[in-house]
Amino acid sequence: MEPFERVVARHGRTVWRVCRAVLDEHDADDAWSETFVAALVAYASLPPSTNLEAWLVTVAHRKAIDVLRARERHPRPVETVPEPPPAPPHDEAIARTDELDAALRGLPPGQRRAVVYHHLVGLSHREVAEVTGISADAARRASADGIAALRRLLRGPTVRPPAVLPSAAAPPAAASPAAGRGRGATRTSTPTPTPTSEPKGVR
């Protein structure tokens, strides 16, 4: 058997994808670490014929579900607060990750796992079925439905054409000063001037 550190180096990315399919980034960190600690404990007694990647995916899936269940019992305070409006995208990669995150959270968990395990981790539908405890047909359907839903949620089958970005950015930029004034006006305690009273004040 090879040194375990090399197993971590080779499969770290795959395990991360599995954890992220189930969890947000913070919890995925926990699950990733717990996956490799559990794998290290069992590593020396694995049969030599073990498919390491498939085994790690199974361990990661279970650890991620454990973390998810623990989180459902003890939610972090931040998760009870309603979703804040998305921050202005400084970085397209970050913006895309946030958007994808939101879209993935919009999928039923089964679809989300089927999509990530099949398309990102590279498991066959049969392997997805084994890991998640459903039938191969159900895994195939969940993956296809998940991809279709994801595309709908992201409003387009592929990456948005660049031309959309400037035009989409322009209206908020023009609208925001007006919105800012509106908020400022309502915050003042003086009665809001009606359209009819305003000309009077000017005279």
Next chain:
Amino acid sequence: MTATPADDAATRDLLAGLDPADGHLTALRARFAAAALDAGAVDVAYRTLDSPVGRLLVCATDVGVLRVAFELEGHDTVLDRLAATVSPRVVEVPSRLDAAARELDEYFRGERRSFDLPLDRRLSKGFQRTVLEHLPDIGYGSTASYAAVALASGSPRAVRAVGTACATNPLPVVVPCHRVVRSDGTAGNYRGGMAAKQTLIDLEARA
């Protein structure tokens, strides 16, 4: 509805945001190493450090320092052998080897004459172990011939075996096999190469 290769590429592109950011996996690996150590699941911890004789690999078990290896030996090859002969639960945990790294640094700066590290000597057995356990008797900055070490080990005729024992010392530098030289004064075989051996002899002569 059948997926085309273009669909697959689009899907991969769609999901690329789920990959870890640059550097994130490195941070996760450090965190895993600490957790693995806490869980008592690391059988062989290792780290590397720079030295005047090249980058050194230092490995330790719960017992103590197990192996010091030169670049010339191939660090990956050494780790492979440890995985096969000691345990595959081999993890890079630099903090576990802080004391060893500090003493080695002091030695290479000429500020340390002997090591106070606990050693795990399981990689040397029999006559080799006897020979290696006698080596610290050769004082810092001095040398002894293979024949003299054979005599000190109680087998005056086993000069070649002493040569082999020193040339395969699992703990070079820490166990000073570099102080055993040929009768003609030349350095002789060394795991880190003859140049490295001469560097250590010169370092000790200077300090």
